[in-house]
Amino acid sequence: MTVLVLGIPSEPPVRAVVDALRRCGGDVFLWNQRQVLETSVQAGLTPAEPGGQPSLVGQLVSPDGVVDLASLEGIYMRLTDNGELPEVSGLAFDDPRREHADHVLDTMFSVCQLSPATVVNRPGARDENGSKPRQLQLIARHFATPPTLATNDPHAVVDFWREHGRVVYKSNSGERSIVTELTEADASRFGVLARCPAQFQALVEGVDIRVHAMSSGVTFATAIAADTIDYRYGEQSSMEPVELPGDVATACIRLTVELGLELSGLDFKLTPDGVWVCLEVNPSPAFTAFEHATGQPIAAAVARLLVGRNLGCGC
Amino acid sequence: VWLVLCHAGDVTAAWCAVALRRGGLDPVRVVLAEELVVGASLMHAISATNSKASIVLASGEVLDSARIRGVVNRLQQLPENAGLPVADRPYARAEHTAATVGWLATLPVPVLNRPVAHSLEGRWARPGEWQLAASWLGLPTSGWTSRPDPDALEGPRVLVVGDRVLWRDGDVSPIAGGGSEGALVQLATTMQAPLCELYFTVTRAGAGVYAGSILPNVSRYGAAAADALVDVLRGAAA
Numbered sequence: 001m002t003v004l005v006l007g008i009p010s011e012p013p014v015r016a017v018v019d020a021l022r023r024c025g026g027d028v029f030l031w032n033q034r035q036v037l038e039t040s041v042q043a044g045l046t047p048a049e050p051g052g053q054p055s056l057v058g059q060l061v062s063p064d065g066v067v068d069l070a071s072l073e074g075i076y077m078r079l080t081d082n083g084e085l086p087e088v089s090g091l092a093f094d095d096p097r098r099e100h101a102d103h104v105l106d107t108m109f110s111v112c113q114l115s116p117a118t119v120v121n122r123p124g125a126r127d128e129n130g131s132k133p134r135q136l137q138l139i140a141r142h143f144a145t146p147p148t149l150a151t152n153d154p155h156a157v158v159d160f161w162r163e164h165g166r167v168v169y170k171s172n173s174g175e176r177s178i179v180t181e182l183t184e185a186d187a188s189r190f191g192v193l194a195r196c197p198a199q200f201q202a203l204v205e206g207v208d209i210r211v212h213a214m215s216s217g218v219t220f221a222t223a224i225a226a227d228t229i230d231y232r233y234g235e236q237s238s239m240e241p242v243e244l245p246g247d248v249a250t251a252c253i254r255l256t257v258e259l260g261l262e263l264s265g266l267d268f269k270l271t272p273d274g275v276w277v278c279l280e281v282n283p284s285p286a287f288t289a290f291e292h293a294t295g296q297p298i299a300a301a302v303a304r305l306l307v308g309r310n311l312g313c314g315c
Numbered sequence: 316v317w318l319v320l321c322h323a324g325d326v327t328a329a330w331c332a333v334a335l336r337r338g339g340l341d342p343v344r345v346v347l348a349e350e351l352v353v354g355a356s357l358m359h360a361i362s363a364t365n366s367k368a369s370i371v372l373a374s375g376e377v378l379d380s381a382r383i384r385g386v387v388n389r390l391q392q393l394p395e396n397a398g399l400p401v402a403d404r405p406y407a408r409a410e411h412t413a414a415t416v417g418w419l420a421t422l423p424v425p426v427l428n429r430p431v432a433h434s435l436e437g438r439w440a441r442p443g444e445w446q447l448a449a450s451w452l453g454l455p456t457s458g459w460t461s462r463p464d465p466d467a468l469e470g471p472r473v474l475v476v477g478d479r480v481l482w483r484d485g486d487v488s489p490i491a492g493g494g495s496e497g498a499l500v501q502l503a504t505t506m507q508a509p510l511c512e513l514y515f516t517v518t519r520a521g522a523g524v525y526a527g528s529i530l531p532n533v534s535r536y537g538a539a540a541a542d543a544l545v546d547v548l549r550g551a552a553a
Contacts, residue, residue: 045443050454106461110441131412132413136361150361151358175406
């Protein structure tokens with residue numbers, strides 16, 4: 001049984017998962033997405049009689065080898081849009097090579113949706129943060145959430161700002177944005193807001209905590225001290241592992257499973273009075289920065305999740 | 316108010332609006348995708364205990380969530396806002412879409428179909444996903460291959476609206492057997508598509524589920540589809 005890793009080998013999470021699997025003696029095949037033009041894939045589902053179960057069949061053929069799609073025990077997927085690959089981005093939209101690349105990618109998405117293997121994470125679930133206002137309402141079933149306003153109405157923003165004193169803003173969509181505190185200087189840009197909504201949240205004071213949660217019941221929590229509101233963009237930050245209270249860990253795992261994810265990255269603020277406020281859930285977490293800073297064996301846990309068992313290497 | 320959300324030129328949406336009005340739903344407001352973007356203000360407040368949303372259209376008309384009783388949603392993609400620099404338009408469209416999804420996804424009334432995070436039109440799924448779900452429900456499936464098959468969508472179809480399964484005049488249900496209609500309704504529910512058209516392929520071995528469409532041409536199913544739409548939107552809202 002093989003674990004199929006789909007992505008670009010230089011990407012740190014891809015490299016970390018492949019290394020962890022190989023270190024533990026797992027059978028791993030890494031498909032390099034940058035070889036998409038030299039790859040062919042055929043996949044299918046067999047017909048099923050009433051009450052029967054269809055089987056996924058097919059194979060992936062790349063310059064590095066052939067993979068039988070019917071015999072996978074796990075898939076780790078970190079694919080990017082073909083248009084972002086240097087090999088594809090320069091091709092005309094009607095170029096048959098671009099069509100081929102899109103067919104390969106689309107088929108691999110189907111395989112990830114249909115495979116009975118453990119898939120980290122299935123494409124349908126990975127898109128779950130496409131609408132943060134929607135996601136926040138799902139999060140609120142498990143955790144405290146900050147008062148939030150999704151709007152393109154400057155007057156509504158001003159009222160919200162008055163009510164909450166300090167407010168941050170970020171994207172509504174899955175597009176990456178820098179979480180920023182709203183200031184008087186931003187008010188001059190409210191004219192643009194009318195044509196492009198944003199998400200505003202009451203600023204929550206407290207410690208930033210990133211939790212990596214897995215459907216297998218494993219969690220890793222990291223406290224982050226940074227000199228900026230969005231710790232990802234701070235010039236100085238430090239990370240240290242922290243113990244999660246049992247009920248918080250359980251809720252993290254439940255929410256992860258409820259969102260259809262095997263692995264998630266949950267961002268919290270732990271307030272001075274001990275409330276865990278969940279800001280959002282990342283369905284495709286780049287966990288390696290946290291692993292390197294804290295020594296938490298996150299990649300090894302992902303490897304165990306993919307094979308559904310301990311690999312006998314003591315990781 | 317009952318809303319029909321759609322794009323300009325969507326004949327099926329116009330048919331739905333007429334069907335709802337004839338069925339006694341009043342008022343029915345057809346809202347075009349452009350109206351949700353150009354000159355419109357969206358406000359969606361989410362607190363720990365509740366969610367409150369409204370959209371003020373350019374005309375000044377207010378679509379207040381608390382007054383919406385049901386939605387037929389045929390939106391696929393919001394238009395880009397021509398008032399922005401070209402480079403900013405895709406980002407702004409993604410933001411508008413995400414906010415609109417957040418509004419529609421949690422309306423406490425029937426929404427046919429409800430958007431999901433990455434798709435305004437509802438949960439779009441590949442043929443294999445429909446088949447896998449169908450097989451879990453005991454339905455026969457016809458198989459799928461990644462090679463394009465232009466004939467795959469030429470077989471019989473049925474329309475599912477809420478808990479009703481309809482087929483076109485002259486057609487017969489492609490799947491025989493007691494309980495199969497209930498399984499088709501369950502399939503629609505499982506796929507989060509209470510309004511959908513299911514496609515079958517027929518071979519010597521019999522008919523099997525091939526795929527589904529979450530943007531069906533409802534009008535092909537005539538008066539029975541109109542009645543079902545009205546009942547689903549009114550029944551659950553009552």
